[in-house]
Amino acid sequence: MTKHNIFGSLYWKMASTLLVLLVIIGGAYIFITADTVQKYFQEKNQRLNIELAAHVVQEVKPSFQNGQVDEASMDKIMHSMMAINPSIEVYLLDSEGTILNYVAPYKKVKLERVNIAPILSFIDNEGQEFITGDDPRNPGVKKEFSAAPVMESGLLAGYVYVVLASEEYDMAAQELIGNYVMRLGGKTMLITLVATLLAGMLIFWFITRYLNQITAAVRRFKDGHLEERVPVKSSGELKLLAITFNDMAQEILNSIEKIKTTENLRRELVANVSHDLRTPLSVIHGYVETMLMKTDDIKPEQRNQYLETILKSTERLKKLVGDLFELSKLEAKEVQPKKEPFFITELVQDVSQNHKLAAEQKNITIVPVVDNNIPMVHADISLIERVLQNLMDNAIKFSKDGGIVTIETHNFGNDVEVKVTDTGRGIPQEDIPLVFDRYFNLSKSISSEKANDDPVSKSSVGLGLAIVKKILEIHNATIHLTSKLNKGSAFSFRLPVYQNY
Ligand SMILES: Nc1ncnc2c1ncn2[C@@H]1O[C@H](COP(=O)(O)OP(=O)(O)OP(=O)(O)O)[C@@H](O)[C@H]1O
Ligand SMILES: [Mg+2]
Incomplete structure (x- = not known):
């Protein structure tokens, strides 16, 4: 409901803004058209009648006497004008623009004098430029006109000033123009309005529909459907929004997955730890209790045997806790390797030396294959020592009497390979990927009864x-x-050669 309202109103806001804009543009269009058409008619009228005033002068030859025009001239003008075009008005002006007489039947003239400047420019550029002048009947209104000078005995006597569009003419013309423009503008505007409005509304609908889809997806995601994604289809900002949301959703999902995995690991760890701690602890507890109960009855050899078992159990506990601590730190990414250049061959020899005693006890021979051409590697020396120790431990632990454990290094150009090989019991093919899991103990899976006293x-x-x-x-x-x-088994890994640039 809310969702619909938000985008419903957005949609209508966009649509009505478009409508208002279109109406404003339409109005402006009509106004400009009407104005242009009117100017066109005026200019056309002036062009067609450029010579009118000159003709009057030529035909009538009005005579100016003492600042007056004789009646005979006026009659002549009146007759010819009324016959040709009764809508025009003829004024006779003196050289200053003062109206001496006029032919404008039944009409009231309000001005006594017209501005002479437009008349002079009209005569100057021979009517090639569109010029409007005063309308003596409507002060302040400009009209198209024709004008010509009247010369008497070589001297300027005045002007014939013909206003081409009388008030009646104008009214008729304006009505027509208005009619035509309204019809033309109205039609054009209606078509444009409908087409643009339809197109606009369609586009808005597409945009808001996609926004709706995005909102719906976000809402479903918020409600716990974490697999929800926005379909990425359009281009521009909305596409960016969709992609960003999808990336964010994926990021959240990944984080949740990570937290879940860590949480599972933690639970598993706690379960395993408590299980593993319980066994040696109950052994210790049992022996200590027995010794306390039978203080006097225990023979010294028996007491020693008990104490040795207790010691082994505490050693096991110590190792367990130490290893767990180390692994947890590694898994929590708390440990960062402190890399330094060192000779891996030296480390190999050290580790072999340290395992010599344990190997001898089981009659196992350690064969370090030392190649003096091995370059320095770049790694954390103590962590790599730990790796070698664990591999050697296993190799000795899982080899029988008389076995051979080889530890060798090979140069591969950019890398050095370290390999620990034994002639021991080996690992079944299907268990190979499992041995690197925590708590994987093959002894238990190979033979459970053997494992107990092993x-x-x-x-x-x-x-x-x-x-x-x-x-x-x-x-x-x-x-x-x-x-x-x-x-037997062979474990190998490679370390990068130290590049001394
Ligand atoms: N060299 C090997 N030969 C045969 N089996 C091996 C060898 N190395 C490892 N394994 C098998 O893989 C299992 C896992 O080895 P891992 O070193 O992780 O544990 P572990 O040696 O049993 O105990 P820990 O190393 O924690 O004391 C071993 O229990 C063993 O079954
Ligand atoms: Mg081991």
Whole structure:
């Protein structure tokens, strides 16, 4: 309802403004046409009768005596004029413009003197220019005229001044002009008005209809239909409005999605954390309780065994909390890599050295393949160390006695590849994409009963590869994994060579 009102009124406002404008333009058009047509008639009248006054002078030869025109001349003028055109008026003026006599039957003359200037210009340019002069019967009104000088014995005696359009002529002409112009203007205006109004209303309708659509879409979006979009069809500002709204809607949707994902992650994390914390905590709780209850009955070896189990559980707790903390920070994008140039080969050797003891305990050989021609890479050294540690941990953890773990580097021009290969149990093809998920623990999925007493599973939280993936992600690198079940796995990634410009 409201929606209709807003645009309904906008529509009518636009339409009525157009109507008013058209009426004003139409009025102006009629006025200009009437004025032009009248001027045209006047000029035409003057042109046709340029010579009239000169003819009168030639035919009648009026004689001026003592500032008076003789009656015989006046009669002659009267007769010829009445026969030709009774609507014209003939005045005889002295050289100053004073009216001496006139032929204007039954009419009242109000002026005693007419302005001589237009008469002089008319005679000067031989009537080639349209000039109007005084109408002695209507002071203030200008009329078209013809004029000629009257010479007597070589001297200027006065002028014959012929007003071409008498009042009657004018009235008749004006009525006709008015009639024609009104008819012409009226028709033209009506056609223009109807056509423009129709076109205008159609355009306005299109504009307001599109605005209506946009409003409806915005309204539906506001009411929770977040998939709502405005169809982008017109051009100009409205198209821009539609595109902007659509972009904004998408942006809002993306943000909501992001919030939802983060929220889901958070929930999952809390669930997993509480689950993972509960196991070692209940182990600790159980052993401590037993020891307290049987203080005197426990043999020293048994006590040591209990304490070792408690220690392992606390170690696991410590690792779990530490890894979770690290991963959360990485996922919240709180960690930005502090990139610096360093020799990856040195780091490889350090990490190999650090894992030597753990490897020896399982009779595993670490083979660092050191290539001295590897250039410096540009990355965060401590984060990359963490990646290598996790990969080496896994390689040793998931290898059997006598296995071999190789860590090597290759130069690919702009990149250096680091690869950790083991001869361990491998990963089933279908699980390859899953191992980088948090808490993915293959030991549980491969054999659940084995997993329980598997010392490996006890030290496995399932966050190591998720951390690896995140660290490489913030370095714009990806981890690559190839693996064959019971044959071994190879994890590799590439780092950019330090460009020393
Ligand atoms: N080199 C490997 N050989 C075979 N399986 C592997 C190897 N590396 C990882 N996996 C499998 O992928 C799973 C996920 O590895 P990840 O490092 O994320 O977790 P984890 O080693 O089990 O625990 P954590 O690293 O947090 O102590 C492992 O549980 C294991 O099943
Ligand atoms: Mg691991």
